[in-house]
Amino acid sequence: MRLYLIGMPGAGKTTLGRGLATAYEVPFRDLDQEIVRREQRSIPDIFLQDGEAYFREREAAVLRDLVAELPNLVLATGGGTPCFHQNLELLLETGLALYLAVPIPELVRRVQQQAASRPLLAALPDATALETRLTETLAARQQFYDRAPLRCAASACSVEAVQQLIERFNAAV
Numbered sequence: 001m002r003l004y005l006i007g008m009p010g011a012g013k014t015t016l017g018r019g020l021a022t023a024y025e026v027p028f029r030d031l032d033q034e035i036v037r038r039e040q041r042s043i044p045d046i047f048l049q050d051g052e053a054y055f056r057e058r059e060a061a062v063l064r065d066l067v068a069e070l071p072n073l074v075l076a077t078g079g080g081t082p083c084f085h086q087n088l089e090l091l092l093e094t095g096l097a098l099y100l101a102v103p104i105p106e107l108v109r110r111v112q113q114q115a116a117s118r119p120l121l122a123a124l125p126d127a128t129a130l131e132t133r134l135t136e137t138l139a140a141r142q143q144f145y146d147r148a149p150l151r152c153a154a155s156a157c158s159v160e161a162v163q164q165l166i167e168r169f170n171a172a173v
């Protein structure tokens with residue numbers, strides 16, 4: 001099985017992904033961490049030195065490498081992954097995508113502490129600006145996220161709840 005977690009920055013893709021990989025006893029990969037490992041520099045440095053377009057190219061290439069390499073995995077994608085370079089189509093064709101839906105105020109709370117590690121959200125003056133940016137970003141991305149066959153609301157997104165969701169999905173198809 002390949003399980004792909006998609007959703008906004010702060011949705012909990014990395015956190016939940018680790019738990020799901022342990023529960024299913026399959027390898028866990030975090031796409032951002034794989035990019036960092038291969039580039040030998042941080043995500044903010046990649047954005048700063050080479051820009052978003054370069055990051056998106058690397059993101060698409062590393063995603064394809066991971067899919068080719070691992071028939072079983074839980075993958076935490078980056079928030080923008082499904083929105084570039086036909087990545088969503090790849091995810092839908094090669095595994096099961098789960099959208100973690102989290103309300104904007106909760107995203108603001110979670111991301112506020114870590115804005116510096118997320119270049120697209122860094123350098124915003126306050127929580128209001130962060131909220132505006134996240135709202136605009138979600139509006140543009142919702143059409144991509146909504147194509148995932150599985151969706152879980154933040155309040156219900158435990159490892160066990162997701163496992164039940166997947167069982168029901170597999171039984172229905």
Ligand SMILES: Nc1ncnc2c1ncn2[C@@H]1O[C@H](COP(=O)(O)OP(=O)(O)O)[C@@H](O)[C@H]1O
Nearest residue numbers: 007008009010011012013014015016076110111
């Ligand atoms: N279910 C949750 N409830 C509360 N906080 C969470 C939850 N999942 C993740 N977080 C916190 O939110 C922040 C972002 O989580 P992370 O897994 O890095 O999200 P993503 O990879 O989707 O950007 C982290 O500080 C993490 O501890």
Ligand SMILES: O=C(O)C1=C[C@@H](OP(=O)(O)O)[C@@H](O)[C@H](O)C1
Nearest residue numbers: 008009010032078079080118119
């Ligand atoms: O939303 C985005 O476009 C991004 C989200 C980040 O991942 P997280 O969703 O894990 O923060 C990371 O890929 C990069 O900073 C771009």
Ligand SMILES: [Mg+2]
Nearest residue numbers: 013014032076
């Ligand atoms: Mg992450």
